[in-house]
Amino acid sequence: MEQQTGTFAVKKGLAQMLKGGVIMDVVTPEHARIAEDAGACAVMALERVPADIRAQGGVARMSDPDLILKIMDAVTIPVMAKCRIGHFVEAQILEAIGVDYVDESEVLTPADEENHINKHLFKIPFVCGCRNLGEALRRIGEGAAMIRTKGEAGTGDVVEAVRHARSVIGEIRRLQTKADEELMAYAKEIGAPHELVKETKDLGRLPVVNFAAGGVATPADAALMMQLGVDGVFVGSGIFKSGDPALRAAAIVKAVTHYKDAAILAEVSKNLGEPMVGRTVANMPEVEKLASRGW
């Protein structure tokens, strides 16, 4: 009776345990404890939140493993960490220190402008960003066990998160109206593996868990994404760039659980203090948009 580790079922399974929850960006062990106490289902350990990466510029890389280890020691919930797109050695390092999930993330500066990491080779699971169904299924084809819509990280503007979630979910709705013999042509059109297109059609959803990310700053933003049909929410800069992180974090957790209950959403939205300042995506030059990274 063999015990098997690192299987796709256990990789995908951890994401299933995160559903209906909020994953929060944290830069210190202290932040991680605040996030856990507020009800986060996992934290993303990093040196700078996306808003600061955006403000400071320069090459953004994997965080110092020592910082990630300190955050892992500080909390009992799963800890995720980011590596650069295509930087499989950063991913190997994150695997070696035992993080629970690797985010191959467009928020960091890409290391490879053609290829993503072959995620099948790892025992730890990966989450990847997407803007549409084709991109989501390419990442799953490479071994991603969880997907998040990209949104536009570090802006506090939810418009791109909405665009990408509507794109993925709308394309799945339209896919379900297609006949099976149309799927190969469709797979070619969106650049996705045929068997995953077929599986998505049959399931009526992505074959792995799909969270929203990139621009969620309020409980209402989080509930909006849930009502659009995602399984949970990443909040990056929105919490620790706000006036009262503990209060806002707890409110966003409650909003994701009670996302259809407007009376509770009104209650948890009261007196949260200043939200993150934010930056409107509509005025942003294309080159500054992180979501266009990834292929």
Place this chain on the structure above:
Amino acid sequence: MMKIGVLALQGDFAEHVNILKRLKVEPVEVRLPQQLKDLQGLIIPGGESTTIGKLAGDFGLLEPLREFGRQHAIWGTCAGAIFLSKDVRRDQPILGLMDILVQRNAFGRQVDSFEADLIIPELKNSPRSEIPFHAIFIRAPIIEKVEADARVLAALPDKRIVAAQQGHFLATSFHPELTNDTRFHEYFLSLVD
């Protein structure tokens, strides 16, 4: 039709809901105390036990769930088993309904999550009783000790306890809801009055 609640604060409640539907049971998502009304049993899903415990406290569910448990069957999978137990060796909100001592993340981190086949004698009434139960363990807890009239339902080859029962309470370290095998859900439904 039998109505069974699934605690839907956080975690993989939708997976339990889907299996209940396949078994011709009416599933009800529970997020607030009044939603426990008229239910004949409750499943507490996998997820993060700290998140589930915090939300249960915030929305006034801890006492109503304990009250519900005095009359009705409750099954906890993974985080749900932690939440049902009376001792997790750390300070976090739990129901304390089952006389089991649970150790969280007992196998290590995600890299140590695993799948294994279990022989579960209690499933013997099932027509598929000779088939092992394929169990998925995700950052799983173990049941270190069963006390009072709680008893062991399944253990790993090294004797570590991964499923226990006490009257109408059931706790599993693993996730039958992540498989297509409905035998554990059927076993739980047999405990519902």
